[in-house]
Amino acid sequence: MEVVYSLCVGFMTACGIFLMLRGHTFTLVIGLTLLSYAVNLFLFASGGLTIGAPAVLNGGDNYADPLPQALVLTAIVIGFAMTAFAVILAMRGRADLGNDHVDGEEPIDRLAREDKA
Amino acid sequence: MSLFDHLVVFPVLIPFFVGVVLLFPSLSASLSKQRILTIAANLLMVVVAIALLLKVQHQGIQMYALGDWSAPFGIVLVADAFSALLIALSAILGLTVILYASAGEDKNGAFFHPLIMFQLMGINGAFLTGDAFNLFVFFEVLLIASYSLMIHGGGKQKIQANIHYVFLNLIGSSLFLFALGTLYGTLGTLNFADMADKIPQLSHSEQLITKSGALLLLAVFGLKAAMLPLHFWLPKAYSSTSSPVAALFAIMTKVGIYSIWRIHGVMFGDQAGELANIALPWLWPIALLTIAIGAISVLASQSLRVLCSNLVIVSVGTLLVTISLNSVQASTAGIYYLVHSTIACAAMFLLAGLIQQQRGKAEDRFVTARAMPQSAKLGFVFALLAIGLIGMPPLSGFVGKALILQSVTDTNQMAWIWSLILGAGLISLIALSRAGTSLFWRTSGENTTALQGHPIQYLAIAILVSLLPLMVVFGGPLTDYAQLAAEQLNAGLSLQQLNEVAK
Numbered sequence: 001m002e003v004v005y006s007l008c009v010g011f012m013t014a015c016g017i018f019l020m021l022r023g024h025t026f027t028l029v030i031g032l033t034l035l036s037y038a039v040n041l042f043l044f045a046s047g048g049l050t051i052g053a054p055a056v057l058n059g060g061d062n063y064a065d066p067l068p069q070a071l072v073l074t075a076i077v078i079g080f081a082m083t084a085f086a087v088i089l090a091m092r093g094r095a096d097l098g099n100d101h102v103d104g105e106e107p108i109d110r111l112a113r114e115d116k117a
Numbered sequence: 118m119s120l121f122d123h124l125v126v127f128p129v130l131i132p133f134f135v136g137v138v139l140l141f142p143s144l145s146a147s148l149s150k151q152r153i154l155t156i157a158a159n160l161l162m163v164v165v166a167i168a169l170l171l172k173v174q175h176q177g178i179q180m181y182a183l184g185d186w187s188a189p190f191g192i193v194l195v196a197d198a199f200s201a202l203l204i205a206l207s208a209i210l211g212l213t214v215i216l217y218a219s220a221g222e223d224k225n226g227a228f229f230h231p232l233i234m235f236q237l238m239g240i241n242g243a244f245l246t247g248d249a250f251n252l253f254v255f256f257e258v259l260l261i262a263s264y265s266l267m268i269h270g271g272g273k274q275k276i277q278a279n280i281h282y283v284f285l286n287l288i289g290s291s292l293f294l295f296a297l298g299t300l301y302g303t304l305g306t307l308n309f310a311d312m313a314d315k316i317p318q319l320s321h322s323e324q325l326i327t328k329s330g331a332l333l334l335l336a337v338f339g340l341k342a343a344m345l346p347l348h349f350w351l352p353k354a355y356s357s358t359s360s361p362v363a364a365l366f367a368i369m370t371k372v373g374i375y376s377i378w379r380i381h382g383v384m385f386g387d388q389a390g391e392l393a394n395i396a397l398p399w400l401w402p403i404a405l406l407t408i409a410i411g412a413i414s415v416l417a418s419q420s421l422r423v424l425c426s427n428l429v430i431v432s433v434g435t436l437l438v439t440i441s442l443n444s445v446q447a448s449t450a451g452i453y454y455l456v457h458s459t460i461a462c463a464a465m466f467l468l469a470g471l472i473q474q475q476r477g478k479a480e481d482r483f484v485t486a487r488a489m490p491q492s493a494k495l496g497f498v499f500a501l502l503a504i505g506l507i508g509m510p511p512l513s514g515f516v517g518k519a520l521i522l523q524s525v526t527d528t529n530q531m532a533w534i535w536s537l538i539l540g541a542g543l544i545s546l547i548a549l550s551r552a553g554t555s556l557f558w559r560t561s562g563e564n565t566t567a568l569q570g571h572p573i574q575y576l577a578i579a580i581l582v583s584l585l586p587l588m589v590v591f592g593g594p595l596t597d598y599a600q601l602a603a604e605q606l607n608a609g610l611s612l613q614q615l616n617e618v619a620k
Contacts, residue, residue: 020288025280032287039294046298068301071250075294078257082287085264089276089283096276102284104277 001049009045012038023107025090025100032086036079043072124172125181125196127165128204128241131158132211136234151230152219158234159212166205173201174598178605180247180618188247188615189308195247195615198602199452203244203375206456207368209584210463211237213577217467218361220571225270225359232269236262236365243372247615249300249307252376253293256341260286263369267358278357285350289340292333299330309384310615317390328395331385335377335396342373343433345407351430352414356422360470363422364463370429371459374436382440382448383609400441401530405537407434412541415548421469421481424552425462428506431541432458438534439521448603450520453596457513457588461505464581468498471570471578472556483552488560490569496557498578503549505585508542513588518542520596 012034019031047065055066090100097104135158144150173179179196182188196204215233223229239259246252264286268279301307303323304315319327340347351370355363381396389395411430418424432454439451469481472495479486489495501512508514518538525534588595 020284025284028284032284032291035288035291039291039298043294043298043301046302048302067307068298071297071301071307074250074254078254078290081261082257082290085261086283086287089264089268089280093276093280096271096273102280104273104280 001051005041005045005049009038009041012041023102025086025093025102028102029083029086029090033083036075036083040072040075040079043068043075121168121172123181124165124169125179125194125245126183128162128169128208128245129194129238131162131165132234132238132241136231136238139231139234140228145228145231148224152215152223155215155230155234156212156219159208159215159237162208162237163205163212166201166208169196169201170198170205170598173198174601178610178618180615189306189311189612192251193247193308193615194245195309195610196245197605197610198598199375199378199606200244202452202456202598202602203368203371204241206459207237207240207244209580210365210368210459213463213467213580214361214365216580217364217470217574217577218359220574222359222361222470228265229269232262232266233365235259236266238262240368240372244375247309249297249309249312249380253290253297256293256372257290259369259372260290263362263366266362266365267354269362270359274357278353281350282354285340289337293337296330296333296337299326299333303327303330308612309379310610310612313384313388313609314611316384316392317388319390319392324392328392331381331392331395332399335381335399338373338376338380339403340373342370342377342437343407343430344373344437345403345410345434348407348410348430348433352418352423352426355426355429355466356420360422360466360473363426363469364466367429367459367463367466370433371436371455374433374440374455377437378440378448378451378606382443383606386443386607386609388609394443397441397443400437404434404437404441405533407431407437408537408541409434412544415541416544418548418552419482421472421483421552421556422466424548425465425469428465428545429458429462431545432462435518435521435538435541438538439524442525442528442530444524445600445603445607446524447521448606449596449600450517450524452599452602453513453520453588454517456595457505457517457585460581460584460588461502461514464498464578464585465502465506467574467578467581468495468502471495471574472499474570475568476556477568481556483555485555485559485561487562489557492557492560494575495570496553498582499553499557501582501585503553507546507549509546511589512585513592514585516589516592 016031016035019027047068050064053062053064055064055069094100099106139151173196181194183192236259239255242255246255264283268275303326304312306312343351355366385392385395387393408431411427411434414427418427436451436455439447473481475489476486505512505514508518525531
C-alpha cells in the first residue's frame with residue numbers, strides 16, 4: 001500500500017509542478033490545485049498508514065494517529081481559501097491585463113515572427 | 118487568574134476582534150469611525166507590547182497554553198525576549214502605517230482597516246507561536262491579508278505584481294506543508310521545544326529525511342524573507358503597492374528571518390547532535406551573495422521605492438550573515454540591526470509616498486520634474502533616513518552595523534563580511550545621494566500643484582524617524598535587551614522547561 005500511495009502522491013506532485021511551469025494563470029491554478037491535493041495526501045500519510053484503525057475515538061489499542069488528520073483538515077480549509085483567492089485574482093488579471101499570461105503580456109515568439117516576414 | 122496572566126495572547130486577540138468588529142455594518146460604512154477604532158486598538162497594542170516586554174524581561178520566558186491543553190499536544194504561544202521585541206516593533210509599525218493611511222490612502226478601496234488588523238494578527242501570531250503548524254497557519258493569515266492589501270485600490274501595475282507575489286507564495290505554502298509533513302513523519306511532533314528534544318535522538322535513516330525536510334523549510338522561509346535566488350518577487354511587489362502597505366511589508370521579510378532563526382539557528386543549532394547546523398553551509402554563501410546582489414540592484418534602481426526595496430534585500434542579507442555566524446554576540450547585533458532596518462525601511466517607504474504625491478506625474482522616479490511644494494521638509498527627512506539606512510553615525514544604522522562588524526573580528530570570515538557589509542554601505546551611500554540630488558535638486562520650473570502632505574502623514578513619519586536617534590540614545594539598555602533575547606534564543610527551550618514555565 002505504501003508504494004502505491006507514495007507513487008500516487010509523487011505523480012500528482014509532478015503533474016502539479018509540470019502545469020505550474022507553464023506561464024498562464026489558468027494552468028497555474030490547476031497546477032496549484034493538484035499540488036495542494038498532493039500535499040493533503042502527503043500530510044495524511046505522514047502519521048503512518050493504517051488499515052481498519054479509527055482515530056482515537058474508541059479507546060482501543062489500535063488507532064490511527066489523529067494529529068495528521070487535524071493538520072490535513074486545517075490545510076484543506078486554508079487551501080480552499082487560497083485557491084479561491086487565486087482564481088479570482090486570475091480572473092481579475094485576465095480582465096485588467098487582457099491576457100492570462102503571468103507576466104501580463106504574451107512573450108514575443110521571435111521564430112514565429114521571422115517566419116511571417 | 119488576572120488579566121495580566123493572559124498578556125501573551127492579547128497581541129493576537131486584539132487585532133482579531135477589532136478586525137471582526139470593523140466589518141459590522143455601522144462601522145464598515147463610516148471611515149472616520151474605523152480610523153478612530155484602529156488607531157485606538159493600535160495604541161492599546163503598543164501598551165500591551167511594552168507590558169509584555171517588561172514582563173519577559175523581569176519574569177523570563179512566558180508561555181500561554183490555549184484552552185489549557187499542555188504542550189506538545191495543545192497549541193502553545195511562547196513569548197521570549199526576541200518575540201516580545203518583535204511584537205513591540207510590529208505594534209509601532211502598525212500604528213504609524215494606520216496614521217499615515219488615515220490621511221486618505223485608505224479611501225482608495227474597501228476594507229483597508231480590517232485587512233491591516235488581520236495582517237497584524239498574522240504577524241504577531243507568527244512571532245508568538247510555539248509550534249510549526251501554527252506558524253504555517255499564521256503565515257497564511259498574514260499572507261492572505263497581504264495579498265488583498267497589496268492590490269488595495271486596484272490598477273494594472275498592482276494586479277500584475279500581485280499575480281507573481283500570490284502564486285509564488287502559494288507554491289511556497291505547499292512546500293511548507295510538504296516540509297512539515299516530512300518533519301512530522303520522523304519526529305512525531307511539531308512543537309518547537311519537543312522537536313528540539315527529539316532531533317538528537319533520530320536514527321541514521323530518519324536523519325536523512327529530517328534533513329531534507331529542514332532544508333525544504335529553509336527554502337520556504339527564504340522565499341518569504343527574500344533570500345538570494347528567491348528574492349525576485351520583492352522589488353516589484355513592494356514598489357508597485359501603496360506606500361503604507363509597503364511600509365508594513367517591511368516587517369514581513371523579517372517574519373521569514375525570524376523563522377529561519379528559530380528553526381535553523383536554534384532547533385537545528387548546536388544541540389541537534391548529528392544534524393547540528395545543517396543549514397549553515399547553505400546560509401553562509403547565500404547571505405553574502407544576497408548582500409552583493411542587493412547592492413548591485415540598489416545601484417540600478419530607477420525610482421525611490423525600487424531603491425528602498427533593494428535596500429530591504431541588502432538588510433535581509435546582513436541579517437542572514439548574523440544568523441550564519443551562530444554566536445550570541447552576532448545574534449545580539451542581528452536583533453538590534455533587525456529593529457533598526459525595519460524602522461528605517463518602513464519610514465523610507467512612507468516618505469517615498471509623500472514624494473510621489475508631491476511630484477505629480479514624475480512620481481518617485483529619478484528624473485527631472487517640477488519642484489516639490491514641501492521639498493525642504495521632505496529633503497531633511499530624506500537626509501536623516503539616508504544616514505540611517507547607509508549606516509553612518511550618529512543614527513542607529515551605524516550602531517547596528519558596528520555591532521555586526523565587531524562580532525566577527527575573531528573569526529576567519531572577517532575579510533568577507535567586512536568587505537561586503539562596508540561595500541554595500543558605500544554603494545547605498547552613492548545610490549542614495551544620487552537619489553537625493555535628482556529628487557530634490559534636479560528641478561525645472563515652479564511647482565503648480567498645491568498638494569501638500571497631511572500633518573498626520575508627517576506625524577507617522579516623525580514617529581518612525583525619531584526612533585532612530587532614540588535607539589542610539591538608549592543603545593545601552595537596548596543592546597542589553599537584545600543580548601538577553603539572543604541568549605534565550607541560543608539556549609533554546611526543551612519541552613520540560615516549557616511545561617515548567619507554564620506552572
